[in-house]
Amino acid sequence: MVERRKPIKVNDAVDRVMKFAVSGSVSYLSIEQAYGHFLGEDLVADHDVPSFDRSPYDGFAIRSIDTKNASHTNPLTLEVVGEIGAGSLFEKTVGEGQTVRIMTGAQIPAGxxxxxxxxxxxxFEKDSKPHIEIKRSFNQGDNISFTGEDTKSGTVLATKGTYINPGIVALLATFGYKDVPVSSKPKIGVIATGSELLEVDEALQPGKIRNSNAYMIVSQIERAGGQPVYLGQFSDDLSTCYTQVKDALNKVDFLITTGGVSVGDYDYLPEIYQMLGANVLFNKVGMRPGSVTTIAEKDGKLLFGLSGNPSACYVGFELFTRPIIRTYLHSNHQCLQKVSATLGADFLKPNPFDRFVRGYLSYDEGKLTATPAGLDKSNVVSSLGMANVLILLPGGTRGYKRGMNVKVILLEDQTGTTLESFLSD
Amino acid sequence: MVERRKPIKVNDAVDRVMKFAVSGSVSYLSIEQAYGHFLGEDLVADHDVPSFDRSPYDGFAIRSIDTKNASHTNPLTLEVVGEIGAGSLFEKTVGEGQTVRIMTGAQIPAGxxxxxxxxxxxxFEKDSKPHIEIKRSFNQGDNISFTGEDTKSGTVLATKGTYINPGIVALLATFGYKDVPVSSKPKIGVIATGSELLEVDEALQPGKIRNSNAYMIVSQIERAGGQPVYLGQFSDDLSTCYTQVKDALNKVDFLITTGGVSVGDYDYLPEIYQMLGANVLFNKVGMRPGSVTTIAEKDGKLLFGLSGNPSACYVGFELFTRPIIRTYLHSNHQCLQKVSATLGADFLKPNPFDRFVRGYLSYDEGKLTATPAGLDKSNVVSSLGMANVLILLPGGTRGYKRGMNVKVILLEDQTGTTLESFLSD
Structure with a gap:
């Protein structure tokens, strides 16, 4: 007889999983390798920027008082008594009628x-000495970048958990982070299940398909900031599978399985959770695709039982696994951003459950339009390649029409949002 | 005496550089390593999807004709004569009054x-044999995924040059790409110049700053899809610098230098271009920051002389180097997308030249708002970390007010746009 499962709401499911979110450790990487990682500590300015009064231009350092009466009709002549390359210093004090040639970034000389x-x-030259002519007056402070005007020493410039983009790398270098504290990436095991699965280099056979989920999930883990550990496919034998899962849990921080969570006769995961004594957080979610997504917890370690259907697997990962990874990486913007957009095409299927439709975002005159990426059969993969959003179509309607306002989840965005904001949107 | 340079327009500069864009070679990577690379050839379906008529659900395969009169008041009973797990086949033909238990993804049995x-x-059981009861009628084709209904064999699913995201990885696996043709990444040399530069692990000294540009550019190269080769800092001696550049050109596909392109007395690059016999495409661009950006070409190899100022260096890379990298990677969407947004804050500086202001994009009720990220002094780095757009403020105005419509360039977007579209926007 078949088990009847009670679906819970998507947000409740996210919330339930996030109760088990943990933060990982911090390690150090050389700055050359830090790009694409996540800050393990706040990034703090170790000095004022600029750290001295400096010139933002190539030009001449002057005493503004000397220029008081300078004009087109009354040009001022100053003697050039030295020059300062960026990084070097002028040792004397500049006096009345004098100027110093100064390069971009060099320190303003005394006087x-x-x-x-x-x-x-x-x-021009006069009496074999270099001079310049100026035809206007200047105020005190003109064209000087003052000490600390950009940043004061001690300022937090980026919080821990922030994705290290090229701008953050520039900050790390500026503030002397030769070794960068980065969040250790969680090790995430991946096991593919399904006796219909061929390996990617096998020829097609009747009734079978190639295993695409495992490679897809491995890439999603990398995009989210985790370290994938592909553990291969499940055996056909329950007790062997049980041993595989048990062994895997000892080696990784979280475990993802794809497939095997339905109520079909070959779906071993429910039985394995029972054998493990794992706490099943939920085994049915009121959403399409991915209703059979099951998440369990054993001794604080999460087991993500994602659907074997590629689209469902993809969605389940982004909704449930990604925020767990980002929390591990110390981010307080664990979830993907949910933003408003206009639906770019009709989606007329009746919709008893919340639906997450792959789509692509376009920008038209400052407005966002999200268009479903092809036929959204849950077993279709061809639209996955171009998708950069998931379009959220709440259940309980007869379908959606082009031009309606919808929420979309940004898949490639690194900014993210807090759990609270994700759940309340 | 100082050389006076004539600025050219940004779009003319981009166009002039792109005349020297070349495509690179193609190599093969195992599918496990393909994520984050770029397709070296079109991705083509090697079979129909589905490749056989299959069940999208767990359930029972039936003959619809048997159900013609089934209803709540007239339930139909069928005998379960077998079961088909995903990946296995039912060898017989299903006859009248019979059904077969079928798992998600399995092939529909004959009959x-x-x-x-x-x-x-x-x-339920009847006469010790399994049976089911059905209380409604079904039509031919109900709940069947038909052969080829998603994708026909031979369809191009993604064109060469496409960024390999997790969805593309799923397609590669589905269509048997164990070894994936990827665009070879261009090797891009980076030399930092400037006698004011300290290394990242040195203590601050009066008049000096730490070298942040080199590490920033290395990360920008990685983000754009190139392979950075950091060649260290320039010597203080012109002839040694000349040798450094000449040697570097033999080792890399393109060369980036940061700093040394102004008209200052320590700016060696203009002289080095002359010594090399390089063709200087331009040495002044009508933009801020980055007006001194200089690009030269020697025997078809591009030398990007970016400004030593961090913001200018950043902008110069994204405008000029990135599309060259993406062309090398076989993309026909070489440029970053330029989209419309509402300016989120006043930017009241008079603006004689086109200005590229670092900013961040927010999404408010389906509308895009771009806000300048902090004080935009061109030597400021602290706002770089949060920037995800460059706000384009065309020159010739007295400044811009909050609420005005502006164009922004999306820095983290992988979709991109064509050169034509970038230049016409």
Whole structure:
């Protein structure tokens, strides 16, 4: 006889899983390798920026008081008494009627309080000495980048868990992070189940399909920031499968299985959870695809029993596994952003359950449009390649029409949002 | 005396560089490593999907004709004569009054033309044989996924140059790409110049700053899809620098230098281009930051002379180097997408030149808002970390007000756009 399962709401399911979210450890990587990782600690400025008053332009450092009466009709002549390359210093003090050639980024010499851009000067020699002519007046502080005007020492510039993009790398270098504290990536085991599965290099056979879920999930884990450990396919024998899962749990931080969670006769996962003594958080979610998604917990370790159907597997991962990975990476923006968009095409199927439709986002005159990416049969993979959003179509309607307002989940976005915001949107 | 340079427009500069864009070679990676690379050839379906008529649900395969008169008041009883797990086959033909238990993904047995979902059946035993009861009628084809209904064999599912995301990985696996043709990544040399530069692990010294550009550019190269080769800092001696550049050009596909392109006395690059006999495409662009960006070409190899100023360096890379990298990777969407958004804050500086302001994009009720990320002094790095767009503020105005319509360039987007579209927007 078949077990009847009671579906729970998607948000309740997310919430239930997130109760078991844990943070991982912190390790150190050299700055050359930090891109694409996640900050393991807050990034803090170790000095003021700029750390000295400096010139933002190539030009001449001057005393503004000398220029008080300078104009087109009354040009001012100054003697060039030295030059300062970026990184070098002018040791003397600049006096009345004097100027110093200064390069971009160099320190303002003592006595000077403004910079004239090179383009506004005329250079010439007088008595074999270099001089410049200036045809306007300057105020104290003109063209000077002052100490600390960008950032004060001690400022937190990015919080732990932040994705390390090229801008963050620039900050890390600026503030002396030769070794960067990064969040250790969780090791996530992947086991594919299904006696219909051929390996990717096998020829097709009647009734069989190639195993695409495992490779897809491995890539999703990488995109989310985890470290995938592909453990191969399940055996056909229950007790062997049980041993496989038990052994896997000792080696990884979380375990994902794809397939085997339905109520079919070859779906071993429910029985394995029982044999393990695992706490099944839910085994049916009120959503399509992915209603059979089952998540269990054993001694604090999560077991994600994702559907064997590729689309359902994909959606289940992004909804339930990704926020667990991002929490492990110390992010407080664990979830993917949910934003409003206009539906770009009719989706007229009756919709008893919340539906997550793969789609692509387009930008038209500042407005977002999300269009379902092809036929959304739950076993279709061809639309997955172009999808960059999941379109959320709440259940309980007869379908949706082009032009309606919908929520979409941004799949490639690294900013993310908090759990609270994800659940309340 | 100082050289006066004539600025060219940003789009003209992009166009001039792109005349020297070349495509790279194709190599093969195992599917486990393909994520994050770029397709070196079109991805083609090697078979119909599904490749056989199959069941999208767990249930029972039936002959629809048997159910013609079935209803709540007139339930139909069928004998269960076998079962088909996913991946296995039913060898006989199903006859009148018979049904076969069928798992999700399994092949429809001969004789059957519809599937009843498990939830709509009642199982029981009669004469020690398994039976089911059905209380409604079904049409031919109900709940069957037909051969080829998703994709026909030979269909191009993604074109060469496409970024390999998890969905593309699923397609590669489905269609038997054990070894994936990927675009070879261009090797891009990076040399940092500037006597003011300290290495990232050095203590600060008066007048000096730590080298952040090199690490930032290395990350930008990775994000764009190139393979960075950090060649260290320039020497202080011109002839040594010349040798460094000449040697570097033999080792890499393109060369990026940061700094040394101004008209300052320590800016060696203009002289080095001359010594090399390189063709300088432009040495001044009508934009801020990055007006001194200089790009030269020697025997078909591009030398990107980016500004030493971090923001200018960042912008110059995304505008000029990234499309060259994506072309090398066989993409016809070489450029970053330019989309419309509402300006989220005043930007009141007079604006003689086109300005590229780092900003972040937010999504409010389906509308895009782009807000400048902090003070936009061109030597400021602290706002780089949160930036996910460049806000384009065309020159010739007295400034921009909150609420105005602006174009923004999406920095983290993998979809991109064609050169034509980028230049016409």
């Amino acid at each position: 000077c309080d403004a910079v004239v851009m090179l383009e506004l000067t005329q250079e | 059957c033309d519809a599937v009843v979902m498990l939830e709509l059946t009642q199982e």
